[in-house]
Amino acid sequence: MAAKHNFRKLTIWRDGIGLVKETYKTTKIFPKSETYVLSNQMQRCSISIPSNIAEGMSKSTTKHFLQYLENALGSAFEWETQLVIAFEVGYISESTFNHLENKIQSIQKMVTRFMESIEDH
Structure with missing residues (x-):
């Protein structure tokens, strides 16, 4: 059951937090014209990854937890696209x-494997 785990102990959550920090550091060098466009979008996507993992841990069913992990994975792929654009x-x-x-590809693989391990149980 998802709610039995502490999200702060998950490597994918910790790596997600690391990505948030690197995203803020990286987007600081973007042109000021990107402040409310690409910079903001990359920051929001990066925040969404560990946030969805953490929120999913509070859900009482595996089905709901998997939905939040899917959202985290979607944000990871969205962030990767924005990285390519940058x-x-x-x-x-x-x-x-x-x-x-x-x-980001490491995070994507970890989330995918985590989802697969949950689906198998």
Whole structure:
């Protein structure tokens, strides 16, 4: 049952928090014109990942918990798309892009595996 777990102990939640911090650090260098556009959207998506994991832990059924994990996964893919855009328009370097792409893909894989392990029980 999802509610029996402490979300703060989950690696995916902690990695999600790390992504939020890196997102804020990265978007600080974006042009001011992006403050309410790409910067804000990337920040909101990154926040959504650990937030959905945490909120899902409070749900009393596996079905509801899985819905929140799906939302977290969706936000992770949305964030990755925004990362590609930030790179393509020249807001971040290739090394920053590669580092963050590896991070988000790791989170996506962890969420997917976590969902699969829950569905198997």
